[in-house]
Structure formats: structure tokens, C-alpha cells
Amino acid sequence: MAGLARELALRIGLAARALPGPGLPGLMAALVDALGVPFSAAKFAQLTVGRLRTAAGGVLAEAPRAALREALGHLQGRIPVVIADAPAPALDPCRDGAMPGSIRVAVASDGGELADGHFGHCRAYLVYQVSARELRLIDYRYAPEPGAKSARGAAHVALVGDCHLVYGRVLGNQATAQLMHAGVHPVCAPEGGPARDRLRPLQAILRGHPPPWLARAMGTRGWVMPASGNAGLRLAGQPSVRALPH
Incomplete structure (x- = not known):
């Protein structure tokens, strides 16, 4: 007992x-x-x-x-427990310019290489360099110590401020606004699971016709959005992503 x-x-x-x-x-x-x-x-x-x-x-x-x-x-015991002091995953560093047409993506994580973190409350951020054909874990950033809600949110946004996108299992309205104000595109991925699996649909978009804002981040032309089109990025198996301004 x-x-x-x-x-x-x-x-x-x-x-x-x-x-x-x-x-x-x-x-x-x-x-x-x-x-x-x-x-x-x-x-x-x-x-x-x-x-x-x-x-x-x-x-x-x-x-x-x-x-x-x-x-x-x-x-209900349906979510596996990740040991808090598990070692950080191995990194695969990438020199500037070594992956043309790539973008930088942060993934909120509570341990290992899992996309299981709540943005603003996770233990760390996995930072990947992502291109249409390649996916490298280039950094592992421990989250700041908990503090006041407003200060904590700002600290987490600053930690991923050099990324183009950030994935989280949960993204609150305030966090979403802070990220977009900082020029970081939020992606809600409630499925969790291995981070690399969550990023595969993004690679498929990069191989095809990325929306203009994402194409600019990649340094390519991308595609022209129809006047009636939705500027949001929709990933297979995931909800629509809030759109960045063009």
C-alpha cells in the first residue's frame, strides 16, 4: 500500500x-x-x-x-514518467551556413528528446536545425528557474528568441502573444511523443511549397498566397498554427 x-x-x-x-x-x-x-x-x-x-x-x-x-x-498513469535528472541528449552541432535553406526550431521538453513540455513551464528546450532533408539537434537549453508568471514567460521567450518556430504541448494565449511579438512562430503539438516525429511534417512542408513567411526564413521564394488563402501553417496531424504577419 x-x-x-x-x-x-x-x-x-x-x-x-x-x-x-x-x-x-x-x-x-x-x-x-x-x-x-x-x-x-x-x-x-x-x-x-x-x-x-x-x-x-x-x-x-x-x-x-x-x-x-x-x-x-x-x-491515470497513461503518460510515461521521464526521470528529471536523465542526461541531456547528444548534440549534433551545425556551423553557420552548413545547412542552406534550413530554419531553427525549439521544442519544449520535460526530458530526453521528447516533445512533452508546456511552453513556459518545461524543463528544457530542444533546439533543432531543420531543412527539407536534414534534422540536427544543435542545442539543449535548460529552462530558467520558476519565478513570477510575467518574468518567467519573458525569460522563456528570450531563451528561444533566435528560433523561427517553437513547439509546445500547451501554449497559453499570453505565451503565444509574447512569442509572436518576438518574431517566433508558435506551434501547438498536443500529441507529444518523440520530438523528431513532431518535426517530420514540417520537413515535408519545407520540401514542398512553404508559405511566404517561412520561405523568407529559409532564404527562398516559396509560394504566392491566394488573396482568400489562410496564412497559417497547417501540419499533418496537427492543428493550424497561428499565422505570422507577411
């Missing part, structure tokens, strides 16, 4: 980390209201996103749905 209690405590801690606004106090209030105590794996298995959102007077109602799904995945 002690082992189970420790496992449930770990699940709750990871779930709270996926909910940076209400955090642990809000999550605990919702769990107590929705499930009662003591907690158990069987009770967590019956929980739904809808019940989490409405429990305890809606303390989690403002949390993004993707964040609630991630929290529920942790509570």
Missing part, C-alpha cells in the same frame, strides 16, 4: 505541474470534490476531463483543455 500511495502522490504531482495556473491546491480541491478521499488508482481511472473541469466550483474551469487532458493522463 505504501508503494501505491507513493505512486499516486507522484501522479498527482505531475498532473499539478501540467496545470500551472491552479497548480496543486486547485487540483487537490477538484480531486477531493470529484472522488472523495482516500484516492485510489481505480478512482482515478473513472475520472474525466469534464468532471475535472466542473469539480470544486470550477476551480479548473479556466485551464486549457489540452492541459486538463495531460493532467488526466498523468493521474
Whole structure:
């Protein structure tokens, strides 16, 4: 029973980390209201996103749905736990100009080479140089220590300010605005999983006809957007990406 209690405590801690606004106090209030105590794996298995959102007077109602799904995945043990002190992945440095037509992409990560991080609350950023045919992990940047919300967001934006795109499992409205103001294009990739798998659809776009703003970053002409077209970048299997101004 002690082992189970420790496992449930770990699940709750990871779930709270996926909910940076209400955090642990809000999550605990919702769990107590929705499930009662003591907690158990069987009770967590019956929980739904809808019940989490409405429990305890809606303390989690403002949390993004993707964040609630991630929290529920942790509570139910469906998301693998990454050891926090796992070594950083091996880098493949790239000299300036060595990959013509490439762009730089940051991926929010909580460990290893996984695209499982919440932008602004992740442990690190994987930084890739991406071209139509090549994909190199050129840097691994540890996130700054937690601080005030506004300062933390600005620090994370500054950390990826030299990148053209940044991927995150969750991207809040404020973070999106800060990134776009800094000229970094946000991409919401709630699927998580291996970072390289999340970037393959981007490579397919680079091999084809990238939208004008992306073509400019690559140093190519790209394609001409029809007057009625959508300037957003749509990646296969992912939602539309918010568009940058031309």
C-alpha cells in the first residue's frame, strides 16, 4: 500500500505541474470534490476531463483543455514518467551556413528528446536545425528557474528568441502573444511523443511549397498566397498554427 500511495502522490504531482495556473491546491480541491478521499488508482481511472473541469466550483474551469487532458493522463498513469535528472541528449552541432535553406526550431521538453513540455513551464528546450532533408539537434537549453508568471514567460521567450518556430504541448494565449511579438512562430503539438516525429511534417512542408513567411526564413521564394488563402501553417496531424504577419 505504501508503494501505491507513493505512486499516486507522484501522479498527482505531475498532473499539478501540467496545470500551472491552479497548480496543486486547485487540483487537490477538484480531486477531493470529484472522488472523495482516500484516492485510489481505480478512482482515478473513472475520472474525466469534464468532471475535472466542473469539480470544486470550477476551480479548473479556466485551464486549457489540452492541459486538463495531460493532467488526466498523468493521474491515470497513461503518460510515461521521464526521470528529471536523465542526461541531456547528444548534440549534433551545425556551423553557420552548413545547412542552406534550413530554419531553427525549439521544442519544449520535460526530458530526453521528447516533445512533452508546456511552453513556459518545461524543463528544457530542444533546439533543432531543420531543412527539407536534414534534422540536427544543435542545442539543449535548460529552462530558467520558476519565478513570477510575467518574468518567467519573458525569460522563456528570450531563451528561444533566435528560433523561427517553437513547439509546445500547451501554449497559453499570453505565451503565444509574447512569442509572436518576438518574431517566433508558435506551434501547438498536443500529441507529444518523440520530438523528431513532431518535426517530420514540417520537413515535408519545407520540401514542398512553404508559405511566404517561412520561405523568407529559409532564404527562398516559396509560394504566392491566394488573396482568400489562410496564412497559417497547417501540419499533418496537427492543428493550424497561428499565422505570422507577411
